[in-house]
Amino acid sequence: MRAGFLSFCYRTTRFIVTKILYFFQGLFSCPKDLEPAVKFGDAVLSTISIIGAPLYNFKIPSGKDVGVFGLKFPSPLMAASFKSETQILNIWLRMGLGGATFKTIMKDERSGNERPRLQDASLAGEKGLLNSMGLPGPGMTQFSREIPGHDLWDIDRPLGISIGGGSLSEYVENVNHVESALKEKSFSYFYELNISCPNTLNGQTIGEDPAQLDTVLNQIRATVSTPISVKVSPDLPNEKLEQIGEICRSASQVLINAGNTQFKTPAEVEVNPKTFIMEGGGFSGPALFRRTLDMVKLFSQFDFPIMATGGISNIHHIRAAKENGATLFGMATALVLDPYCIPKINAQL
Ligand SMILES: Cc1cc2nc3c(=O)[nH]c(=O)nc-3n(C[C@H](O)[C@H](O)[C@H](O)COP(=O)(O)O)c2cc1C
Secondary structure, eight states: OHHHHHHHHHHHHHHHHHHHHHHHHHHTTOOOOSHHHHHHHHHHHHHHHHHOGGGTOOOOOTTOOEEETTEEESSSEEEEEEEOOHHHHHHHHHHTOSEEEEOOBOSSOBOOSOSOOEEEEEETTEEEEEEOOOOOBOOHHHHHHHGGGOGGGGGOOOEEEEEOOSSHHHHHHHHHHHHHHHTTSOOOEEEEEEOOOTTSHHHHHHHHOHHHHHHHHHHHHTTOOSOEEEEEOTTSOHHHHHHHHHHHHHSSSEEEEEOOOEEEOGGGGTOOGGGOSSSOEEEESGGGHHHHHHHHHHHTTSSSOEEEESSOOSHHHHHHHHHTTOOEEEESHHHHHOTTHHHHHHHHO
């Protein structure tokens, strides 16, 4: 009831704010750009957190917990890797996520692509997002320095550290870098190898050449025993996914995160190409779910845990993915459009 009402308020405010934003962008002849609306949504949530706990503190119903390689998730709902603002992750966790994955971190500080790099999009009548953020972030040194001090650890739910890299050795070095900052702590965390980001050429090659994944996993396992999630792209053909499955099966404490955004040109997803900086980007949202389910089915032949990501936004998605073998469920676009889906889904689990 409370979640339903707050969800309505959030969606209505978001709708109005987005329309006003587009009106003024048109008025001042600026290109349409969704990013300010997302920032506004984040600011609203942050303000709410000052006003009071009733607006964002939701209890996770008991008995919904799942365990993966010793990590205890009080709910199977996860924030997929796309957000780095800890204040927002904190609020989503208090709304009832079982865990959250930080946005992919690269070796060097990056400002990402020029804007506009995020737009409302639509595929087969389903609303979603098209992004070409280009992995903006503070870089590994700053990230590793700050991460042990985050108040997110106080909530005591597993956190994922998503690692990207411009080469095989960079992936390994990046994991080792974070591990040296966290290994003495008693935090609950896992690594996620983003081998599927469509925005960086090198990031994509590991998924395209699974032998490289084998090398990276072996090199990481030489020094690090923390659980690892391997996040695969829905754009990879099934044969490659099966090869990746074989490699992950023979590695220790490795789970699969199936999957990520799908590569689309702006025209394919009803975005005006003139309002998007790149020729294509990562499409996300409910239209991805069919492919996510296919991937979950494919990976269910292996005996590692599966996180389903891509298009998940309601209890029906969760049930279908769970029946086919998924244990954890990652969400990104659904959290942007309405984070109150978290308590609503938790109540229906
Ligand atoms: C704005 C935005 C930024 C993203 N950044 C990352 C990222 O840094 N690393 C990553 O692995 N996936 C990233 N993703 C992909 C999401 O984690 C998720 O896999 C994808 O959006 C599909 O899930 P969804 O349909 O629930 O959004 C991003 C998605 C969006 C929309």
